[in-house]
Structures are given as C-alpha cells and as structure tokens.
Amino acid sequence: MNLKKYKDLLFQKIKNQLTEWFEQDKQEAILNSEVHRFLHSLKGTAGTLQLGGLQQIASSLLIKVENKQGEHWPMNELRDFLYDLIEFSYEYEHFHEVEEKIADTRKEHVPVIQLIDDDISMLILLKDAMESKGWMVLANSDPIKAAEQYFDMRPDCLIIDLHLPHKNGFQLLEEIQQHANKKFIPKIMISIQNDRDTRIQAFKMGADDFIEKPIDLEEFLVRMERHLDRKKIFDQSVLIDELTQVYNRKFLQDSMQKSLDEMKRNGKSFTVAVMDIDFFKKVNDTYGHLAGDRVLIGFAQFLKDHIRSTDTLFRFGGEEFIILFPATTDIEAKEILKRLLQEFSKIVFSENDAQFSVTFSAGVYMIIDSEIAIPDAIKIADSALYEAKKNGRARVESANKIQVAQMKKTLHVSVIDDDAVIRTMLMRILQNMKFDQFELNVQVYEDGLKFIQSKRVDEKGGHFLILDGMMPVMDGLEVLQKVKQAKNAKDITVLMLTGRKSEFDIAEALKLGADDYMTKPFSITELEARIHRLIQRLN
Structure with a gap:
C-alpha cells in the first residue's frame, strides 16, 4: 500500500496545528492537555504510517509533557519545546525525496566567492555549482552594486563577466584592482569573447585566469579549487598586511604569545591597545573606498612613525589596529595614545578638492595574568574601545579602570x-x-x-x-x-x-x-x- 498520500496529510495536519498555535495574537499560553492530545495522536499515527523518526520525536516529547509541572505552556517556551518536531516536519516536506547529501556548510571559514554576471542563467548555474562544493557565493548582476559589495564583504575570490551593463568587466576590474593592488585576491575573467587580444588585456589589467564561455563546469570547479588553495597558502605565509604594510593579525597571535611567555619568566606586565578610526564608513561613503584606503595607509604610517621602537603595531582588520606596549602600564599607554590622538587629529586629508580630518578611539588593557587567553585579552581591550565610542569617540579608555564587560x-x-x-x-x-x-x-x-x-x-x-x-x-x-x-x-x-x-x-x-x-x-x-x-x- 502506498502511504505517501497519508504521510503528506499528516505533515499538513502538523503544520496546521503549529500555525494555529503560533499565529494567535491574543492567546498567550496553550493548555498542556491540548499539547498532550496532539502529541498522543501524532505518536500513534506516525507509528501506523511507518514514520519511525517522527514517532520517536513524538514519544520523547510526550514523556516530557506528562511530567510537566503546570497547566499551561507560554508561547515562547512551547516554540522551543517543539523545535525538533518543527524542523523534522520542514525537512520531510521539502527533502524526503532528496537523496543527495548537501555539503557541510557549517564551517565558519569557508571561502567566500563573488560572482558578477548579468546573464542570470549563467549566474544561477555557477552559483549552484560552487555552493554544492560548500563555498559561499555572493551573486551580482549590477557592476555598481558589485563594487560596493566587494569592498564591504571582502571576498576570497572574484569572478567577473566581461560584458556587463553600465560598466564592462575591464572597467570593474580596473576599479577593484586600484583598491586591492596590495592584497592578493584571485580574479577570474569569464567571457564568450575569447580572442587573443581580449585575453592579453584581461591579464594586463590584473586577471589571474580567463575562462571561455560556454563553461565546462567540471574544469571550472577544478580551476576554482586551485585558485582558492593558492589564496589559502598565501594568507598563511605572509605576516605583513598588504595595504598598510604593518604586521597582520597572524603575527599578532605569535607576538602576544611571546609576550605572555616572557611575562611568565620575568613577571613584567604589558598593555594591549585596540584602536578604531572614528566614522570610517562615512569617509568611504563620502569620498570613496580609495580615499578610505589612503586614510588607512596614512594612519598606519603615522603610528609607525610616532610609537616607541619597542612597541609593535598590527592591523587587526578593517579600520582596527592594535599596539603592544611591552613593560607598560595601562596608565602609561593611555597617555601615549592621548598624545597620538591629539597630533593625528591635526592631519588634513585632501580628496577631490575637499579637505577633512579624522580621529580615532582606543581602548587599553594591562595584562597581569600570564594565563589569560589571547582572544579574551583582546576582547577586554575592545570593550574599553566600545566605551570610548559610547562616550563620544576621539578618546581613550582603560578596561582596567572602567572594568566593563565586553559591549557589543x-x-x-x-x-x-x-x-x-x-x-x-x-x-x-x-x-x-x-x-x-x-x-x-x-x-x-x-x-x-x-x-x-x-x-x-x-x-x-x-x-x-x-x-x-x-x-x-x-x-x-x-x-x-x-x-x-x-x-x-x-x-x-x-x-x-x-x-x-x-x-x-x-x-x-x-x-x-x-x-x-x-x-x-x-x-x-x-x-x-x-x-x-x-x-x-x-x-
């Protein structure tokens, strides 16, 4: 006997009941006896229809309902209680006939690929193919929107079609290359136009690969894997931030660990400072991302020129920088940074006949426990940075003094x-x-x-x-x-x-x-x- 029709009806019944409960605006709680009747019926029907997984979930929930103290379920509590049933119902409704295993995409550090193509058929096809590998693909059909997203999302790889509306692939590549000329991101040009002059022009403008349309998907995915592997090896090998030419966060980890090891030997504390350029997004929005890059470069150079020879500067990411002050208290580091803030705020940047100045905020934390985890120490300093921003920006705060928990x-x-x-x-x-x-x-x-x-x-x-x-x-x-x-x-x-x-x-x-x-x-x-x-x- 074909049970599919009856299984579908059962899952529709489940969905209707859940919708009825959770859509009610006036009723704040559901009777426990009502939940009991629903699960009891569900358990029996699931067993009859040979839905073992559903029967197991219903049985487990039913035991908890029978042991519940109180006659009512608050709405939020009931939602959490029935979550396994809700998820199982959704998966059955949409995937009970799908056999292929979806790639594990829970890893946080999977590659992010930006795909720019106004051929929507091709865009959908390539996005689906790459995401089947577990990569995250950001799709764009508008080159102007794509440029903004590139600067905001910082992809690990870029794929650009040559023929785009408003701005062709060469123009977009040139704009991005100006912004990223000191940062390695594989850039792949795709096009139905595959003559020698076009290929040479693409490589001259910074493309790392050129793939002709129509695309062989198997070959395309293999080439993408090679580019992503190169990117990963490059990122792991360099210690200098490409844009600002100061140490990067990878070297920060090594340097802080050495400072902690030294602290264990000689007992000398040290201070970590986290700095952030104030209203940096406004600089990008007003004057453009290239202007924002010049501000970052200028800020990094200013700090390199003005910190002590024993101090070490790192770019932590975006507009955030970190300084390690060896054998320095938080009070001493705070005074140094206040002096730097006063001098840096006097610098005038010029962009398109407009002049502007910027400031920074900072949080410092003196480390006195050699066993502290490095991420925890940075978070504490960052909480003081948040306090500085909350208090008006263009100031320095000490986590040792304010003793605040990390703010978000x-x-x-x-x-x-x-x-x-x-x-x-x-x-x-x-x-x-x-x-x-x-x-x-x-x-x-x-x-x-x-x-x-x-x-x-x-x-x-x-x-x-x-x-x-x-x-x-x-x-x-x-x-x-x-x-x-x-x-x-x-x-x-x-x-x-x-x-x-x-x-x-x-x-x-x-x-x-x-x-x-x-x-x-x-x-x-x-x-x-x-x-x-x-x-x-x-x-």
Whole structure:
C-alpha cells in the first residue's frame, strides 16, 4: 500500500496545528492537555504510517509533557519545546525525496566567492555549482552594486563577466584592482569573447585566469579549487598586511604569545591597545573606498612613525589596529595614545578638492595574568574601545579602570515570512547565534506590510533582513524596493528567501539591491551557516 498520500496529510495536519498555535495574537499560553492530545495522536499515527523518526520525536516529547509541572505552556517556551518536531516536519516536506547529501556548510571559514554576471542563467548555474562544493557565493548582476559589495564583504575570490551593463568587466576590474593592488585576491575573467587580444588585456589589467564561455563546469570547479588553495597558502605565509604594510593579525597571535611567555619568566606586565578610526564608513561613503584606503595607509604610517621602537603595531582588520606596549602600564599607554590622538587629529586629508580630518578611539588593557587567553585579552581591550565610542569617540579608555564587560553593537534582525514554521525555526536559530561584535535584536513579521508599518528600519543601528520573496498582502520584492529606498539603506543587508525558480524574479531581486539569495526549499543547516557568515562579515 502506498502511504505517501497519508504521510503528506499528516505533515499538513502538523503544520496546521503549529500555525494555529503560533499565529494567535491574543492567546498567550496553550493548555498542556491540548499539547498532550496532539502529541498522543501524532505518536500513534506516525507509528501506523511507518514514520519511525517522527514517532520517536513524538514519544520523547510526550514523556516530557506528562511530567510537566503546570497547566499551561507560554508561547515562547512551547516554540522551543517543539523545535525538533518543527524542523523534522520542514525537512520531510521539502527533502524526503532528496537523496543527495548537501555539503557541510557549517564551517565558519569557508571561502567566500563573488560572482558578477548579468546573464542570470549563467549566474544561477555557477552559483549552484560552487555552493554544492560548500563555498559561499555572493551573486551580482549590477557592476555598481558589485563594487560596493566587494569592498564591504571582502571576498576570497572574484569572478567577473566581461560584458556587463553600465560598466564592462575591464572597467570593474580596473576599479577593484586600484583598491586591492596590495592584497592578493584571485580574479577570474569569464567571457564568450575569447580572442587573443581580449585575453592579453584581461591579464594586463590584473586577471589571474580567463575562462571561455560556454563553461565546462567540471574544469571550472577544478580551476576554482586551485585558485582558492593558492589564496589559502598565501594568507598563511605572509605576516605583513598588504595595504598598510604593518604586521597582520597572524603575527599578532605569535607576538602576544611571546609576550605572555616572557611575562611568565620575568613577571613584567604589558598593555594591549585596540584602536578604531572614528566614522570610517562615512569617509568611504563620502569620498570613496580609495580615499578610505589612503586614510588607512596614512594612519598606519603615522603610528609607525610616532610609537616607541619597542612597541609593535598590527592591523587587526578593517579600520582596527592594535599596539603592544611591552613593560607598560595601562596608565602609561593611555597617555601615549592621548598624545597620538591629539597630533593625528591635526592631519588634513585632501580628496577631490575637499579637505577633512579624522580621529580615532582606543581602548587599553594591562595584562597581569600570564594565563589569560589571547582572544579574551583582546576582547577586554575592545570593550574599553566600545566605551570610548559610547562616550563620544576621539578618546581613550582603560578596561582596567572602567572594568566593563565586553559591549557589543546592536544588530536589528528582522524575519519577514508568511510561513509560521519557517519563522519559528529562524527565530530559534537566531536566538542561539553568538557574535563577538553584535548583540542580535530579533523580530518576526508574518507579512511585508506589517514590517513596513512597524517602522523597524528606522531604528538606529545596522539591520539584517531575512525576507521571503513571495508573500500575500505585500510581495517581498516590493518590500525590498521600499527598504532600499530608505535613508539608511547602506546599513541594511538583505538575504532573500525565494521559492521562485524564475530567472526574472532572481534578476529583479538582485537589481533592487538584495545582498544574497537562497531558493526554497533549503537545508536548515545551510541557511543557518549562510546567515552566520553574512552577519560575521558585517562591520
């Protein structure tokens, strides 16, 4: 007997019940007896339909319900309690006939590849092929948007089609090459135009490879693996930051460990300082990323010229720098940095007939425990940096004095999806995510109109939207269009979840400013990893 029809009906019943519970606006709690009846029925039916995994989940939950103290379930507590059932139901609905194993994408340090091509068919094909390898692919069809995303997301590899609207691949490559001429990122040009002059021109302009269309996917993936391997070896071998020519974070780890080892031998404490250029994003937005690079180079050179010969300077990432002050107290380091701040703020930068000055904020921490973990020491100094920014910027604070716990920026995360099951899963996933730089403020919305009416995007700070592409009342693309027209659009990152296979709809989402997209159905594990990596790369 074919049981598929009855299995599908059972999972639809589960979804209907969960939606009924979690969609109720007025009811704040669910009777325990109601949950018991639901699970008891589910256990019996799952066994009859030979759904062993579902029967096991229902049995386990039923035991806990029978032992529960109290007659009611608070809504949030019930969501967490039934999460395994929710996830199992979603996976069955979308993947019970899918046999292939999805690549493990939970690794945090998988390569990030930026793909730029206005041929949406090719873009979708290459993105799917590369993501099947476990790589994260950011897709762009607009070269102007692509350039902005390149500077913001810092990909490990870049693939550019030669023929693009508004700005061809050569022009885009030249713009990026000017920005990244001291940083090694493999750049691959793809084109149906494969004559000798075109290939030579691509290599002259900084391309590391040239691949002719139509593309042999197997060969393409092998060549991509080679480029990513070269990038990994290069990153592991260098100790100098390519742009600023100061030590990088890899050498910071070695240097701090040596300082801690020396401290164990002679008992001398030392101080670590974390510095951050104030309003650096505003410099990039106002004068361009090349101007931002010149500010970074100028800042690094200023520090190299003015710190003591015994001190060591490192670029930690972005606009953050670290100085190690050997045999120095936090009070002494603070006085040094205050003097540097006063002198640096007098420097005038010139860009396109405009002149401006910048300042920096800093946090210092004197290390007195030789057993402290290096990441913990940096986090404590960084907490003092956060305090300096909170207190008005252009100042230096000591973690030893203020004794504050690590402080984080707030990132407003909004889930906009009409499917209650997906909203519930995403809420659980996001609530369990931890980031060094962000505290997540998560809200869910069942349709786009409610999200727009909430004025959520007007809240101060960064925003990360997980937006369903097809919803009643207000379509996801319409929501995206409104969001990207907001005054703070540059602070809003959008991940589109779409069940649409249409190339037109994907092209429209990218055109309107979506930063990434995933096509339903998707693996929960893959979605979780994608969200984590996108947020991790936000400044």
